[in-house]
Amino acid sequence: MIKVFVIILVATGLLATQPVSAGPERDLQAMQDFYQKRFPNVAPEEFANGLYAFDEGAREQWLELEDFPPYEIAVEEGEGYFNTPFANGNSYADCFENNGLSIKQNYPYFDSDTSKVVTLELAINQCREENGEQPLPYLRGELTAISAYMAYTSRGNTINVQVPNDNPKALAAYEAGKQFYYSRRGQLNFACSSCHVQVVGLSLRADPISTTVGQVTHFPAYRTVWGEIVTLHRRFVECNAQVRARPFESQSDEYRNLEYFLTYMSNGFELNGPSSRR
Amino acid sequence: MKRTYLILLMLLIGACGQSAEREYELAPNKPEPLSAITDELTPSASYQEAYAAAVVAIDAAASKGHAWSTSDSLLKQAQTAAVDGNEERAIQLADQARVQGELAAQQADTEVAAWQEKVL
Incomplete structure (x- = not known):
């Protein structure tokens, strides 16, 4: 009897010391339920359009802008770069499945060999280095254009990021991204969630704040405020x-883990990038 | 008429106070305003001492992934003031940078547990 009591006591103690981790699937469901409750009149698939899902005026302006998409030049440039062979005769198409076309929905993924999250932009530079080329700068220019072209060929595909439950390192990367999203930082003491969850839908200056779900579908995005196409990082x-x-470096572990979490939160949405944003 | 203006003014001040309270409720983990802390600081003995202490504090926050851009900026301003020969100003700025570094590290320590309270 005492033995049984001790076992129960130990088991209870062990359970109590486990960190609270509900798992990616439960997180996604909770996130979707939250926004559905917050915006009951918005069709779930509309969240892929960011703030344009619930701001009629902004949506009209956006749709007008999409008549002559400002990101088209970047997509065309990206196609040119993508199809230009490296010095060794290989090309980007040789590095990716399906010749690099229509594959963005599977990025980022967790690479078990390196125990790191691999984003599409990182994979583009890895491809270059494997073929004896210098990596490209991440924040603007050629790499962004190539990423925009690859995103364009993936339009309409459903985001399908995997966090394997049987891979503790993949789960840890996902959890690190989640922790980043909910952690306050900076002198203003804001977490990503402070805006995109806590006060979502309210206005930050002139624009309502977008939802976490559907937040990554349209990247790389042309931002009017910068006059160029930009990556998620x-x-x-x-x-x-x-x-x-x-800020962290673009493609740092921190941002790649954040992208892993954030993209998982958009699982099931169709890719609609590149797109334009204010 | 004057009395009416006075009442309106008091109501306006009261409303401002209430809105500040509401903002504070939205950010319960807000750190103390910097001035409240720096006012009580005894200035460092020299610029070199203040600068070295600031670098240590900022690096500690950065190692926890929570460095603030404002402390980087203060440190640069301190360097400029020192180059210009304004030691007193340089010390003041470096001390402020150190305090911000300490606050950033404190924020990191708080968020190790606090982030989970915000999860949906």
Whole structure:
């Protein structure tokens, strides 16, 4: 009897000391339920359009802008770069499955060999290095254009990021991204979630704040405010700088883990990038 | 008429106070305003001492992934003031940078556990 009591006591103690981790699937469900409750009149698939899902005026302006898409030049340039062979005769198509076309929905993924999250932009530079080329700068220019072209060929595909439950390192990377999203940082003491969850839908200056779900579907995105097409990590850098935190490097472990979490939160949405944003 | 203006003014001040309270509720983990802390600081003995202490504090926050851009900026301003020969100003800025570094590290320590409270 005492033995049984001790076992129960130990088991209870062990359970109590486990960190609270509900798992990616439960997180996604909770996130979707939250936004559905917050915006009951918005069709779930509409969240892929960011703030244009629930701001009629902004949506009209956006749709007008999409008549003559400002990102088209970048897509055309990206196609040119993508199809230009490296010095060794190989090309980007040789590095990716399906010749690099229509594959963005599977990025980022967790690479078990390196125990790191691999984003599409990182894979583009890895491809270059494997073929004896210098890596490209991450924040703007050629790499962004190539990423835009690859995103364009993936339009309409459903985001399908995997966090394997049987891989503790993949789960740890996902959890690190989740922790980043919910952690306050910078002098202004804001977490990503402070805006995109806590006060989502309210206005930050002139624009309503977008939802976490569907947040990555349209990247790389042409931002009117910058007059150029930008990657998701450049947006991370900007967000962190806006709360007066020292931003991390583009493609740092921190941002790649964040992208892993954030993209998982958009699983099931169709890719619709590149797109335009203010 | 004057009395009406006075009442309106008091109501306006009251409303401002309430809105500040609401903002504070949205950010319960807000650190103390910097001035409240720096006012009580005894200035460092020299610029070199203040600068070295600031670098240590900022690096500690950065190692926890929570460095603030404002402390980097203060440190640069301190360097400029020192180069210009304004030691007193340089010390003041470096001390502020150190305090911000300490606050950033404190924020990191708080968020190790606090982030989970915000998860949906």
